[in-house]
Amino acid sequence: MSTPAPLRIIVADDHFIVRIGLVSLINTEPDLKVVGEADDGDRAIALFESLRPDVVLMDLRMPGKNGHEATRRIRQISAGAHVLILSAFDGDEDIHAALEAGARGYVLKSATGEDLIPAIRAVAAGKKWIPSDVATRLKSRNYYEQLTTREVEVLGELALGLANKEIAEKLKISEYTAKDHLKSILAKLRVADRTQAVTAALQRGLIHL
Structure with a gap:
């Protein structure tokens, strides 16, 4: 029986050390493979258009187009695109704006690899991924x-x-x-x-x- 091809991931983060760390972490998983890296929103969009990955792992604060804008554009290019936000920003408006733009999930950078890897797999499968800490912050928006x-x-x-x-x-x-x-x-x-x-x-x- 042949082994399924690994899920193809683009990592978009303007901090070099953070991006390299994410790439290394993801590539340790046999069913995941980073196929592109971007340090700004415009590059993330261009890579998505050319590579059509299974998941885009997207930071929010980047030069050029930010993560919200890049996510919205990617979803315009392909309504079925799977974008997972990975951000240090935990404000309810940041989270709401990302989901409104079309992100399928939102993970905080304070999370561990044990939290991130399942999130990538879930989003790739078309599921939503909203951890309890993110859901709590998002719910506070209603107040x-x-x-x-x-x-x-x-x-x-x-x-x-x-x-x-x-x-x-x-x-x-x-x-x-x-x-x-x-x-x-x-x-x-x-x-x-x-x-x-x-x-x-x-x-x-x-x-x-």
Whole structure:
């Protein structure tokens, strides 16, 4: 009886040492084989188009197109593509955005190889892989009212330390409107001040520095 061909994997991560470690780990499994490596989202997309692997193991924060954008593009190229996110970011908005983009699973980089390898096999088989720690973070999203696009823009400017007047000028809105957005942001994030709002937004993955 012939041995089945190994599952073909692309690893996309901009950190060289992390990527090499992942490649080495995956290639120790006889049923898995890394066939391509990418250090940014654009390269990951190009490799997917040319190699059509069984799984793309995708980081979120990379130069060029990020993991969310690359995942969405890959799913546009092939609706049946299997993308597994491997990220250090555990914010509920990061996780939600990745799954909305078409990822089949989400594993945190704090996981061990014993967690990652089964995830790759499951996603390759068309299953979803959402570990309990990721599911818990994702569920917490339901506790908050969703921010509007404009409110997220205001949050981004808050993170840069801009005052209300400066935010208003940059976004071409009135200072009154900027203050109104801030009031809404504080209420939706359930925080008391600007600093807490930025901290909460960073933790949840609403904004990134």
